[in-house]
Every structure is written in structure tokens, then in C-alpha cells.
Amino acid sequence: xxxxxxxAARDGSDLHHSLxxxxxxxxxxxxxxxxxxxxxxxxxxxxxxxxxxxQVADAITTLQVxxxxxxxxxxxxxxxxxxxxxxxxxxxxxxPPSASASQTHLISVGHLLxxxxxxxxNLAWAVERMLRCADKTLAEQANPLSLWHELRREALAIAAExxxxxxxxGQYGAELIPAGATLLTHCNxxxxxxxxxxxTALAPIYVAHQAGKAIHxxxxxxxxxxxxxxxxxxxxxxxxxxxxxxxxxxxxxxxxQGKIAAVFVGADxxxxxxxxxxxxxxxxxAVLAHAHSLPFYVVAPCSTIDLSLASGxxxxxxxxxxxxxxxxxGVQIAPSGIQVANPAFDVTPHSLxxxxxxxxxxxxxxYDVSLGHLCGRL
Numbered sequence: 001x002x003x004x005x006x007x008a009a010r011d012g013s014d015l016h017h018s019l020x021x022x023x024x025x026x027x028x029x030x031x032x033x034x035x036x037x038x039x040x041x042x043x044x045x046x047x048x049x050x051x052x053x054x055q056v057a058d059a060i061t062t063l064q065v066x067x068x069x070x071x072x073x074x075x076x077x078x079x080x081x082x083x084x085x086x087x088x089x090x091x092x093x094x095x096p097p098s099a100s101a102s103q104t105h106l107i108s109v110g111h112l113l114x115x116x117x118x119x120x121x122n123l124a125w126a127v128e129r130m131l132r133c134a135d136k137t138l139a140e141q142a143n144p145l146s147l148w149h150e151l152r153r154e155a156l157a158i159a160a161e162x163x164x165x166x167x168x169x170g171q172y173g174a175e176l177i178p179a180g181a182t183l184l185t186h187c188n189x190x191x192x193x194x195x196x197x198x199x200t201a202l203a204p205i206y207v208a209h210q211a212g213k214a215i216h217x218x219x220x221x222x223x224x225x226x227x228x229x230x231x232x233x234x235x236x237x238x239x240x241x242x243x244x245x246x247x248x249x250x251x252x253x254x255x256x257q258g259k260i261a262a263v264f265v266g267a268d269x270x271x272x273x274x275x276x277x278x279x280x281x282x283x284x285x286a287v288l289a290h291a292h293s294l295p296f297y298v299v300a301p302c303s304t305i306d307l308s309l310a311s312g313x314x315x316x317x318x319x320x321x322x323x324x325x326x327x328x329x330g331v332q333i334a335p336s337g338i339q340v341a342n343p344a345f346d347v348t349p350h351s352l353x354x355x356x357x358x359x360x361x362x363x364x365x366x367y368d369v370s371l372g373h374l375c376g377r378l
Contacts, residue, residue, distance in 0.1 A: 020196040022065060022074050024155065025049070031084040033077040037064045038192055042234035053082040053109050060116040060123070063225065067193020068268045068304055069162050069200065072122030075113045076155040079130040082109040083151055087144055099142040106134050118316040119277055119345045120268035121306045126158055159195045165301040165359035166197025173204025173264070173299055173357045174211065181208075181261040182216040184251060187279035188231035189266030189299065200266040200299040202235065204357065209241045217243045218260060220251060222279060224324045224342065248281050255292040263289045267300035267356075274350030274367025275312025276300075280343055286352040295354040302358050307375055312347035320344045 022035045032049040033056050040046050048064065050056050056078035059065050065074050086105045090097045110127045117123060130151060137150040177183065183205060190202030198206045208215050217236055222228035229245055236243045246254065254260050263285055269277045276282070276298050289296040309315060322340035326332060334340075356363050360377065363370035 021067075021070050021192055022077065022195045023159070024077050024080065026084070029088070031081055033074065033081050035059065035065045035074065036192070038066055038231060039064050041192075041230055050081070052085065053078050053112065056081060057112050057116050060113070066227070067188065067199075068120040068122040068266065069165070069194045069197075069301055070192070071117065071120060072126040072303060073155075073159045073162050073195040075123045076126040076130055076158045078113050079106060079109055079127065080151050080155045082106065083148055087148060097144055099138050099144055099147065102144045102147055103134055103138055106131060117318055119318045120304075122268075122301075122303050125303045129158065130154060162195045162301070163197040166191075166194050166199055166203050168359040169200060169299050169301065169357055170198045170203030170207035172359075172362050173297065174207035174213075176262070176295070176297060176355070176357075176362075177204055177208040177213060177215060178261065179213045180215070181213070182218060182259055184218045184220065184254075184260045184263045184285070185232060186220040186228060186248075186263075186265050186282055186285055187222045188227040188235070189264075190232055190235045192231050192235060193266060199235075200301065201264040201297075202232070204264060204297075204299065205236075205241065206239060209239065215241070217241055218251075218254060219243050219245050220248050220281065220285070221245060222281065223248055226328070227279070248284075251285055252288045252292075255288055255294060260292075260294060262295045262297060264297050264299060267298050267304050268345060269309075269315050270298070270300060270305045270356065270371070271309040271312045271315060272307045272368055272371060273311045274353060274356065274365065274371060275315070276348045276350070276353060276356075277312060277315045277317070277345045278348065280346050283346040283348045283352075286348040290352050296348075296352060297355055297357055298348075298353055299357040302360055302375065302378060305358075305371055305375055307372065312349065315345075315347055317346075318344040 025032045025034050032051050035048050037046040037048050060071050114124050114127050133154040137147050185201050190199035193199050219232050220228045233245050265278050265282050267276045267278050286296050320342045325340050325342050326334040350367050360374055
């Protein structure tokens with residue numbers, strides 16, 4: 001189902017932290033999940049207004065919205081949208097929808113949204129949180145209207161918590177950044193990867209910059225979809241953070257020259273032992289950082305931690321379309337008919353990670369102990 005509701009393209013020069021990535025809109029008749037179309041950045045700034053849960057699922061699959069926290073918020077809003085549409089479409093029926101029918105519909109939509117991207121656990125976490133809220137509400141009062149109000153409250157709470165977590169991660173992480181440091185980041189883990197906050201890996205960078213630490217950021221382009229070149233470079237430019245864009249293969253060169261003080265990356269899932277799944281290419285950076293005795297920091301909210309998986313060996317790795325590798329923005333760059341591999345993520349072993357920065361604080365090895373304690377407090 002095609003996405004609808006496009007704002008005029010703008011250059012985006014005044015949008016940075018005042019621009020929300022994903023948000024909810026509603027009036028008496030219509031509800032929509034609204035989002036910035038990240039597949040068009042930085043050339044166009046376009047806002048989508050999605051009015052059907054299938055549109056929301058398609059937007060997640062096609063990377064119109066991406067970033068682990070952002071797709072978690074999107075999934076929560078998608079569940080809310082599905083219930084709104086279900087109740088309104090049946091409002092004129094002789095017999096209004098029952099609570100059990102509403103719950104069955106939510107479970108079905110949860111399956112749809114969960115199937116879009118398997119690696120980032122925040123998506124499934126948000127779906128499960130919305131379903132738990134539905135179960136609790138219907139157990140207390142089997143009323144579809146009460147269900148609507150409680151799910152709306154829960155979805156908006158998930159979005160608000162995302163913003164708050166970004167700020168806290170930024171404050172904790174900025175303490176690890178020395179004045180005048182040049183940092184390296186991979187993919188996009190900034191404002192665009194959250195619903196409306198500072199981001200994850202970029203949050204400490206923004207806080208350090210605002211504190212006058214005179215930092216500089218090397219930005220990996222992040223093949224094959226170029227989230228670093230398209231998104232992170234655009235974000236940092238809007239915020240006035242000095243940056244240098246490099247190809248992925250240049251990182252080792254600059255590390256060897258002593259140009260990089262630390263690496264900051266986000267995460268899509270963190271296993272119980274501290275192994276981290278993140279955008280493909282992260283593992284290679286961790287190996288390079290280790291070889292050059294550089295700190296390698298992972299920044300992620302607690303919703304990214306999955307204690308049900310003992311190690312990164314059990315994290316499902318999304319395999320994406322080969323066209324992302326053989327083409328750039330629709331232009332073919334490789335011979336036709338060749339075999340292509342396109343894993344979207346890789347797993348960095350916990351032994352290569354200096355620290356994991358969350359909204360609840362910074363944790364260090366042994367991660368199987370520290371992550372367990374952290375989640376136990378929650």
C-alpha cells in the first residue's frame with residue numbers, strides 16, 4: 001500500500017533538533033503515523049502521513065524509517081493506528097466490535113510489524129509492550145474504548161521515554177569524551193534513529209559539542225545504503241558539529257595515523273553476554289580499534305538488551321535485497337546476474353567492547369553480570 005501525505009521538499013537547514021522523526025497525529029475522524037522519509041535524505045525532506053498499518057510495515061521494511069529506537073516507537077504507533085482504524089471502520093455496524101475481536105486484531109498486526117525487520121529487538125519489545133498493555137486493560141475492563149485510551153497512553157509513553165533515554169545516554173557518554181577529541185562513528189545512530197531525541201551513539205557527541213569540547217567527527221559512509229554519508233553527515237552538519245566524511249575502508253588508515261581517539265556506535269540488539277549486533281561493518285571497526293588500542297563504545301537504550309539470548313551467535317541477522325549492493329540510488333554499479341551477499345548487520349564480540357552506555361548508566365565487563373544487574377534494577 002503506497003505511503004501518502006507528502007510535504008514539499010525543503011533543504012532542511014532549520015530542522016535539526018526541532019524536527020521529530022516519528023510522531024502521532026489524530027483528530028475526530030482521522031489518525032496517522034507521521035514520519036520523516038529517511039530514504040530521500042539529504043536531497044529531499046519529505047514527511048509521510050500513514051493511515052494504515054500495512055503502510056507502517058512497508059515504511060519499516062523499506063527504510064523510510066530506521067534506527068532501532070525509532071522503529072520501536074513506530075511499531076507502537078502502528079499498533080495504535082491499527083486499533084483506531086479497526087474501531088472506526090466498525091463504528092457504524094449494528095453490533096460494535098467486541099473486546100476479544102479488537103485483541104485478536106492487535107495480535108495479528110503485532111505479527112505483521114514484528115516480521116518486518118528481525119534483528120533490532122526494540123521493534124518486538126514495543127509490540128510486546130503494547131500487547132501486554134492490551135491484555136492488562138481487557139482483564140480489568142473488557143471495553144474497546146478503554147483499550148483505545150490505554151494503548152494511546154502506552155504508545156505516547158514509549159515515545160516520551162525514547163526522548164528521555166537519548167538525553168541521559170548523551171550525558172553519560174559525554175563524560176567519556178575528552179576535549180578536542182576526534183571520534184569515529186558508523187551508520188546513523190543520531191536523532192534520525194530515535195523518535196525525537198538526540199539519538200544513541202551521536203547523543204554523547206551532541207552533548208560534548210554543546211559543552212564546548214571542540215570535538216571533530218569522522219563519519220563512515222556505511223555501505224551499502226550509505227546511512228553515514230546521507231544521514232549522519234546531514235545531521236551533524238545541521239547541528240554545526242565539525243565532521244569529515246570517509247569511506248568505510250579508510251578507518252584503519254586514520255587510526256594508524258593517530259587521528260581518531262575513540263569509536264562510538266549504536267546497537268540493534270545486545271545479548272546477555274554483551275555481544276552486540278549493529279550495522280554491517282561495525283565488527284571490522286571494533287577489530288581495528290582493538291588493534292590500535294582505541295576505546296570502542298556502544299550506546300543503546302535498555303530496550304535493546306535481550307537477556308533471552310546467551311550470546312550474539314543467536315541473534316537473527318537480517319538479509320536484505322541484493323539491489324542495495326549492486327545499485328546506488330537506482331544506478332547499477334555491478335555486472336548483471338552476479339551472486340550477492342547482503343547481511344544488514346554483524347555481531348561484535350563483547351571482548352572488543354570497552355563499555356556499553358545506556359540511559360541507566362555505563363556498564364563494563366563482565367557484561368553477563370553487569371547487564372543482568374542493570375536489567376534487574378528495571
